[in-house]
Amino acid sequence: MAQMTMIQAITDALRTELKNDENVLVFGEDVGVNGGVFRATDGLQKEFGVDRVFDTPLAESGIGGLAIGLSLTGYRPVPEIQFFGFVYEVMDSISGQLARMSYRSGGVYHAPVTIRSPFGGGVHTPEMHSDSLEGLMASQPGLTVVIPSTPYDAKGLLISSIRDDNPVIFLEHLKLYRSFREEVPEEAYTIPLGKADVKREGADLTIVAYGLMVHESLKAAEELEKDGHSVEVIDLRTIQPLDVETIIASVQKTGRAIVVQEAQKQAGIAANVVAEITERAILHLEAPVLRVAAPDTVYPFPQAEGVWLPNFKDVIETAKKVLEF
Amino acid sequence: MANNNILDPQKTLHEIEEKFEMFQILNEEGEIVNEEANPNLSDDELVELMSRMVYTRILDQRSISLNRQGRLGFYAPTAGQEASQLGSQFALEKEDWILPGYRDVPQIVWHGLPLEKAFLFSRGHFVGNQAPEGVNVLSPQIIIGAQYIQAAGVALGLKKRGTKGVAVTYTGDGGSSQGDFYEGINFAGAFKAPAIFFIQNNQYAISTPRELQTAATTLAQKGVAAGLPSVLVDGMDALAVYAVTKDARERALRGEGPTLIETMCYRYGPHTMAGDDPTRYRTSDIDSEWEKKDPLVRFRKYVEAKGLWSEEKENEVIERAKEEIKQAIKAADATPKQTVTQLMENMYKGDMPSNVKEQYEIYKEKESK
Numbered sequence: 001m002a003q004m005t006m007i008q009a010i011t012d013a014l015r016t017e018l019k020n021d022e023n024v025l026v027f028g029e030d031v032g033v034n035g036g037v038f039r040a041t042d043g044l045q046k047e048f049g050v051d052r053v054f055d056t057p058l059a060e061s062g063i064g065g066l067a068i069g070l071s072l073t074g075y076r077p078v079p080e081i082q083f084f085g086f087v088y089e090v091m092d093s094i095s096g097q098l099a100r101m102s103y104r105s106g107g108v109y110h111a112p113v114t115i116r117s118p119f120g121g122g123v124h125t126p127e128m129h130s131d132s133l134e135g136l137m138a139s140q141p142g143l144t145v146v147i148p149s150t151p152y153d154a155k156g157l158l159i160s161s162i163r164d165d166n167p168v169i170f171l172e173h174l175k176l177y178r179s180f181r182e183e184v185p186e187e188a189y190t191i192p193l194g195k196a197d198v199k200r201e202g203a204d205l206t207i208v209a210y211g212l213m214v215h216e217s218l219k220a221a222e223e224l225e226k227d228g229h230s231v232e233v234i235d236l237r238t239i240q241p242l243d244v245e246t247i248i249a250s251v252q253k254t255g256r257a258i259v260v261q262e263a264q265k266q267a268g269i270a271a272n273v274v275a276e277i278t279e280r281a282i283l284h285l286e287a288p289v290l291r292v293a294a295p296d297t298v299y300p301f302p303q304a305e306g307v308w309l310p311n312f313k314d315v316i317e318t319a320k321k322v323l324e325f
Numbered sequence: 326m327a328n329n330n331i332l333d334p335q336k337t338l339h340e341i342e343e344k345f346e347m348f349q350i351l352n353e354e355g356e357i358v359n360e361e362a363n364p365n366l367s368d369d370e371l372v373e374l375m376s377r378m379v380y381t382r383i384l385d386q387r388s389i390s391l392n393r394q395g396r397l398g399f400y401a402p403t404a405g406q407e408a409s410q411l412g413s414q415f416a417l418e419k420e421d422w423i424l425p426g427y428r429d430v431p432q433i434v435w436h437g438l439p440l441e442k443a444f445l446f447s448r449g450h451f452v453g454n455q456a457p458e459g460v461n462v463l464s465p466q467i468i469i470g471a472q473y474i475q476a477a478g479v480a481l482g483l484k485k486r487g488t489k490g491v492a493v494t495y496t497g498d499g500g501s502s503q504g505d506f507y508e509g510i511n512f513a514g515a516f517k518a519p520a521i522f523f524i525q526n527n528q529y530a531i532s533t534p535r536e537l538q539t540a541a542t543t544l545a546q547k548g549v550a551a552g553l554p555s556v557l558v559d560g561m562d563a564l565a566v567y568a569v570t571k572d573a574r575e576r577a578l579r580g581e582g583p584t585l586i587e588t589m590c591y592r593y594g595p596h597t598m599a600g601d602d603p604t605r606y607r608t609s610d611i612d613s614e615w616e617k618k619d620p621l622v623r624f625r626k627y628v629e630a631k632g633l634w635s636e637e638k639e640n641e642v643i644e645r646a647k648e649e650i651k652q653a654i655k656a657a658d659a660t661p662k663q664t665v666t667q668l669m670e671n672m673y674k675g676d677m678p679s680n681v682k683e684q685y686e687i688y689k690e691k692e693s694k
Contacts, residue, residue: 051485057515062474062508069478072422072463073486092505096468097475104464106455107671142672165674194679241678 004184007177009151010040010116013158014078016188018048021076024162026053028063028080028116037082038118038177060086064093067113068101076112078162084119084171085128087136098167099142113168114161120173120212121262121309124302130174131299132211132263137169138240138272144168144193145240149214151182153237156191164193173211196243198250202232205319206250208273209260210236213292213310217260220315229323239269247273248280255286256322260315265293287325292318345543347589349559350568353618355626357564364568368633374415374563375628376642378407378621381431383646384440385594388447392598396654397447401428402594405561408620409525409588411435412566413493416574420490422461422479424472428525428592429495433462440653445660451671452660461490469500473509473522480518480583491519491577493570499530501544510551510585519577521570522553522585525560527592532606548585560588561618564627591615664692 004012017024026041032055035042045053056063060081067077081087087094094115101111121130137145146161146168148154154172161168199214200221209217214235221231232250236243251257257277261268270291277289292314300308350359357363366374385404391397403410406428414423414432423429423436430443437460445453446464454464466472476494483490500506501524513520524544528535541547548555554576559565566588573584593612595601628634665688669681677685 057508057512059508059512061505062477062512065471065474065476065505065509066478066481066512069475069480069492070482070485072475072479073482073488075482075485092468092471093474097471102674103451103668103672104454105671106451107674108455109463110674112674144678241680244679 001183001185003181004151005178005181006148006151006154006172007038007040009155009184010158010172011042011044012184013155013162014041014044015047017078017159017162018044018052020188023074023076024052024078025070025075026078026080027056027066029056029058029082031055031080036080040116040172041080060089061093064090064098067115068093068097068111071101071111071113072109076162078114078116081115081117083125083129084117084133085131087117087133091136094137094143094167094169095140099140102166103142110165111167112165114158114164114170115167116170116172118172118174118177120175121299121305122175122212124305125174126302132261132268134169134171134239135263135267135269138269142167143240144238145171146193146238147171147173147211148237149173149176149211149235151184153191153197153235155184156189157193157237159188160190160193163190168193171211175212191237194238194241194243196246197235197237198232198246199235200231200233202230202254204230204254204256205232205323206247206254206257207231207233207260207315207319208236208247208257209233210239211262213260213262216310216312217315219312220319223312223316224319229319231319242269242272242276244276244280247277251277251281252284255284256325257285257289258292258315258318258322259289260292260310262310263294264296265291266296268293287322290318290322341549342542342546345545345555345557347557347559348565348569349562350564351562351623351627353623355623355630362565362568364564364571366564366567368631371628371631372633374411374567375624375634377411377415377435378563378624379639379642380646381407381411382621383643384431384650387647387650389594389598391654392447397444398449399427400447400598401596402592402598403428403431405591405593405615405619406525406527407431408563408566408624409523409560409590412563413523413570413588416567416570417493418490419459420461420488421574422483422490422492424463424476424479424492424494425465426469426472426495426497426500427465427467428497430465432495433465436460436462438462440649441656441660444653444657448657450660450663451668469496470503470505470509472496474505474512476520476522477509477512477516477518480513480520480577481516484516484518489578491521491574493521493523495523495525497530498524498526498528498535498544499533499538500524501547502538507547507550510548510553510583513583514551514553517580517582519580520583521573521577522583524585524587525590526587527590529592529596529603529606531596531601534606543587545585545587551585553583553585555585555587557587557589560590561620561623563620563624591618664688666692
């Protein structure tokens with residue numbers, strides 16, 4: 001075991017899989033000799049060579065096409081999109097092509113591609129760096145979308161993503177890269193995709209969250225505990241497909257739920273979670289399922305992040321509305 | 326006084342453009358005009374190439390007719406492009422990959438896709454997209470330009486594997502305006518990947534003439550922007566297209582990187598069979614001008630003069646084509662209808678995600694009734 005930040009756990013997962021499978025290729029803008037703009041691929045080119053870990057021209061669409069073509073020749077590409085706000089340049093390769101590869105070929109071809117990309121607010125990035133666009137990905141049949149919130153989860157989920165024979169979008173929250181350390185096993189281990197994790201058990205209210213909002217929810221749960229409320233916090237970890245089973249089991253137990261996301265209310269995937277709960281557990285609900293989300297505006301100018309981004313106080317406020325309904 | 330010589334069009338543009346002369350081997354009369362470049366195909370190969378062009382012309386005529394009868398769905402006519410499509414495919418080997426556009430069904434058929442599958446593709450059935458094992462083709466790409474960036478990736482894969490194969494892809498004149506067109510050739514160039522990029526310039530993108538796509542006087546010169554050797558070829562001349570493709574392939578396999586080839590050609594029919602009417606944007610003068618350049622006419626003259634071809638031989642090919650098309654349509658008719666559970670099964674390798682798994686059970690139940 002070693003104490004790792006999330007970014008170290010990610011590098012460790014990449015190293016593990018580069019070693020484990022010679023078909024794994026890591027490429028993107030500045031991921032080679034530079035080791036990535038956040039050091040996620042630090043040292044990998046040196047260790048595995050320029051044939052396995054390499055830089056590309058600056059063109060996201062081309063990177064997507066490269067990944068598709070390489071997968072057709074039997075490789076297991078792990079491309080990086082430098083910031084997920086740049087995904088619009090490569091939407092066709094992801095949604096129009098990768099996600100459909102197996103289906104459109106009638107199962108003849110597959111796309112074992114894992115696209116890594118950072119996103120998320122709270123660190124005053126310039127425009128189009130921090131936008132939460134996971135909702136776009138979650139609506140594309142054929143894609144699995146993973147968002148870890150801890151170093152331990154990040155390593156296990158990334159290894160699972162790379163080993164998956166279908167395309168996976170692996171989104172890494174910028175604020176969580178180095179915000180804390182955690183014990184992470186040195187050997188390879190996997191965490192199943194599509195499985196949520198109950199990060200805190202409770203009896204009165206279910207909070208469903210993902211990404212940075214898991215930590216805001218845990219913080220809120222601690223505060224609520226002081227007022228005598230027992231709060232369960234579910235970290236989705238995979239936002240598509242949803243782990244409906246875990247969510248419903250929790251709601252059936254608590255009878256109350258809120259869903260917390262950093263994305264705007266009209267975006268993200270909170271509405272999906274609410275719909276699933278409504279369809280499957282309405283008779284267990286003591287109150288409506290409310291959402292914590294950002295305002296429906298463009299992602300804020302850096303100086304406005306503090307007043308715009310949802311935080312633990314918003315979670316407490318919404319939790320109380322539901323608890324006191 | 327301002328210096329007027331900084332942006333001298335002669336130096337910065339015209340001198341470059343002048344380098345893109347049309348490469349031709351066979352003129353409209355079926356005469357060799359460039360003996361030096363003659364690929365010297367064997368008699369058998371010449372007959373085979375002629376047969377394929379005739380066959381494909383019949384395939385086009387029959388496909389249009391079958392489409393009108395409602396026995397085919399989506400169809401993009403190919404008549405006029407036989408030299409461009411088949412002259413290039415004829416220069417390929419089995420290990421080469423073809424990433425076709427939506428009009429490039431003939432190339433993947435001659436590369437090994439059974440005709441009945443091509444018809445199923447047209448109708449919209451997944452079996453049509455299931456390339457047989459060892460037939461290195463993708464289904465016709467509908468998103469114009471996407472095949473270009475993917476070809477760069479396939480080519481890099483072949484290079485990394487050390488395979489003696491190249492990735493070949495096709496787009497049209499309109500497609501050369503897409504971002505993915507440029508990114509594709511630029512990536513392949515930067516990685517020195519064994520790719521051959523074709524622009525089949527058939528003069529029109531639906532109704533939009535080639536001149537409205539770009540101020541560039543040739544489309545071949547766009548390769549300069551990516552550092553690719555690029556060539557403008559008479560796309561109605563099967564020998565010229567074949568020779569250029571063969572050369573590009575050998576270059577690629579020597580590790581010298583990709584090539585961009587513009588084939589100047591024409592489609593006699595509409596853009597697709599989905600209601601396009603070329604008389605709205607093309608005059609009969611232009612049509613007849615290009616009919617004089619028909620790739621079949623000149624190749625027929627050439628092989629006839631060599632004593633390799635006759636009306637009888639041509640009729641044999643036509644009859645064979647018609648018979649095989651009839652059989653292929655029958656086989657397509659006999660293909661079982663698609664079910665939702667099949668579509669779900671094709672979505673993922675390995676386990677289905679939980680949402681699909683749940684829906685799978687629902688549809689399995691429905692289908693069992």
